[in-house]
Amino acid sequence: QVQLVESGGGLVQAGGSLRLSCAASGSIFSINAMGWYRQLPGKQRDLVAHITKGGTTNYADSVKGRFTISRDNAKNTVYLQMNSLKPEDTAVYYCTADLYSGGANWGQGTQVTVFS
Secondary structure, eight states, rough: EEEEEEEEEEEETTTEEEEEEEOOOOOOOOGGEEEEEEOOOTSSOEEEEEETTOOOEEEOOOGGGTTEEEEEETTTTEEEEEEEGGGGGGGGEEEEEEEESSSSOOOOEEEEEEEE
């Protein structure tokens, strides 16, 4: 099992920035890719950004050019730098670890609220 702990969420004015962090522990050798998803109440969880162990990234169209995902393999941590935030970015953000076995583990989520 992999444990994921997110931090860095909060309240920010539109146009501002936040940096989310996700620290992995446990069976970290089983982690392949990592990513960030977000979810609004009553809505499905949507991919925001994804990064492989080799550093290949993928972003949702809505965040391209504004968000940057990065990964520090030595610290077993993935980051999401969010710039030029918009009210529509408001959501609970979840970190995920994709395992070589095909499963996935999730963090507990961190709230991001952007006000105009």
